[in-house]
Amino acid sequence: MIPQDRLRKxxxxxxxxxxxxxxxxxxxxxxxxxxxxxxxxxVAAAVRQLQTARxxxxxxxxxxxxxxxxxxxxxxIARIDEELPALERQVQLMxxxxxxxxxxxVILEVRxxxxxxxxxxxxxxxxxxxxxxxxxxxxxxxxxxxxEGEVGGYKEIIAEISGKGVFAKLKFESGVHRVQRVPVTEGxxxxxxxxxxxxxxxxPEEVDIVIEDKDLRxxxxxxxxxxxxxVNKTESAVRITHIPTGVVVAQxxxxxQHKNKARAMQILxxxxxxxxxxxxxxxxxxxxxxxxxxxDRSERIRTYNFPQSRVTDHRINLTLHKLDQVLEGEALDExxxxxxxxxxxxxxxxxxxxx
Numbered sequence: 001m002i003p004q005d006r007l008r009k010x011x012x013x014x015x016x017x018x019x020x021x022x023x024x025x026x027x028x029x030x031x032x033x034x035x036x037x038x039x040x041x042x043v044a045a046a047v048r049q050l051q052t053a054r055x056x057x058x059x060x061x062x063x064x065x066x067x068x069x070x071x072x073x074x075x076x077i078a079r080i081d082e083e084l085p086a087l088e089r090q091v092q093l094m095x096x097x098x099x100x101x102x103x104x105x106v107i108l109e110v111r112x113x114x115x116x117x118x119x120x121x122x123x124x125x126x127x128x129x130x131x132x133x134x135x136x137x138x139x140x141x142x143x144x145x146x147x148e149g150e151v152g153g154y155k156e157i158i159a160e161i162s163g164k165g166v167f168a169k170l171k172f173e174s175g176v177h178r179v180q181r182v183p184v185t186e187g188x189x190x191x192x193x194x195x196x197x198x199x200x201x202x203x204p205e206e207v208d209i210v211i212e213d214k215d216l217r218x219x220x221x222x223x224x225x226x227x228x229x230x231v232n233k234t235e236s237a238v239r240i241t242h243i244p245t246g247v248v249v250a251q252x253x254x255x256x257q258h259k260n261k262a263r264a265m266q267i268l269x270x271x272x273x274x275x276x277x278x279x280x281x282x283x284x285x286x287x288x289x290x291x292x293x294x295x296d297r298s299e300r301i302r303t304y305n306f307p308q309s310r311v312t313d314h315r316i317n318l319t320l321h322k323l324d325q326v327l328e329g330e331a332l333d334e335x336x337x338x339x340x341x342x343x344x345x346x347x348x349x350x351x352x353x354x355x
Contacts (some may be wrong), residue, residue: 002091007047010095014044043094050087053080089348096347101202101277102168107270108200111156112149113176115194118183120149122304123196125327126177127157130170132329139163144263145253151184158267160203167202172315172339174200175299181306191307195300203266204273211269217241218261223252240264247271302335311335316342 017040021033057080063073110127112119134141140162147155161170178195223237237252238260249271251264303312309323318338325331 002050002088002095006095007051007091010040010047011044014040043091046087046091046094050084050091053084053087056080057084092348093344096344099168099171101171103165104167104202104204105160105162106166106170106200106202107144107158107267108161108170109156109158109198110154111197111199112154113195113197115179115192117149117151117153118179118181118192119194119196120153120155121151121184122153122177122179122194123155123157124149124153125179126196126198127154127159129327129329129332130161130173131159133332134161134163134166134329136329136333137163137166137169139166143253144267145251160266167200168340169336170200171202172301172336172343173198175301178300178303179306180303199274201270201274202277203270209269209273209276211242211265211272215243217243220257236260238264240268242268242272245272245275247275313339315339 014037017033017037021030021037025033057077060073060076060080063069063076066073108127108130110123110130112123115122131141142160142162144158144160146157149155176195176197178193180191180193182189183192183194217240219239219241220235221237221239222235236255236257237250238257239248239250240261241248247268249264249268251260251267254260254263301313301315303310303314304323304327305312306323308321310319310321311323311326312319313335316338318335320326320331320334322331322334326335
């Protein structure tokens with residue numbers, strides 16, 4: 001049961017935010033308050049619903065002493081006792097500490113792993129899956145760079161996905177995705193296993209990561225591959241090395257050196273920010289029992305089996321026989337919702353252990 005003083009603090013804060021919004025505050029402060037008000041509104045509503053149920057139960061218990069009302073009181077208590085666990089859990093979930101990055105846009109990186117041409121084709125399938133899922137969520141996908149495979153798909157593709165709550169939905173997608181199917185290049189009908197890695201990096205704010213110019217080595221060179229007259233004629237491609245961490249980002253898709261540098265810095269900032277987050281996650285991992293995933297990109301998280309039309313997420317032992325719908329982005333939310341629920345349950349259990 002959530003302590004009453006904890007519930008009271010939520011309502012006190014909600015009332016304080018509402019009161020301050022109605023006073024004459026500077027625009028910047030009003031914008032911050034409006035955001036907090038929007039976040040607190042559903043929580044305050046759920047807390048009030050829980051308090052009403054608790055108070056109703058207390059009133060019903062008081063009625064038990066009255067012989068004429070006792071039967072009605074017992075029925076009311078039974079009804080409320082049936083509702084209370086769900087109300088308590090709803091509020092508990094709302095009060096869980098939020099990941100500060102949940103509302104961030106993301107840099108999505110998909111790379112072919114083991115499996116040669118088939119891995120590149122699978123990387124293309126995965127990217128299109130996320131593209132379709134993003135469209136269904138009303139998010140915007142902007143391609144940042146792509147290196148195509150020899151027979152199709154991608155050796156590597158990087159895109160920015162922007163919208164409401166992108167990282168909260170996609171953060172458990174980082175890791176190794178494995179595919180089992182007969183490659184188009186296979187004449188004997190044998191099933192091959194290939195893999196692609198997915199990295200979902202929350203985009204940091206400028207204040208999150210401070211990168212000093214002295215810590216960067218910037219190399220410019222002529223781009224290679226398809227791309228028009230500028231290729232191999234102007235030094236538009238950019239490679240940036242962050243010396244303290246050794247992170248390297250190369251960008252050549254834009255015709256302008258300036259645009260390539262801006263793109264490379266955007267990706268570099270996201271990679272460094274995520275490295276810091278992963279370091280903190282590892283430090284906290286021992287305290288989080290039943291952790292859904294560490295975000296370690298070497299971890300095999302999911303298998304897509306074409307002969308059986310099966311998708312299995314190994315972290316939560318969930319199998320869906322809806323491979324086509326998952327790859328179309330339609331059933332992907334079933335996997336994502338299950339992962340989010342598992343993570344919430346693990347965090348609730350951790351809070352219970354601490355208590």
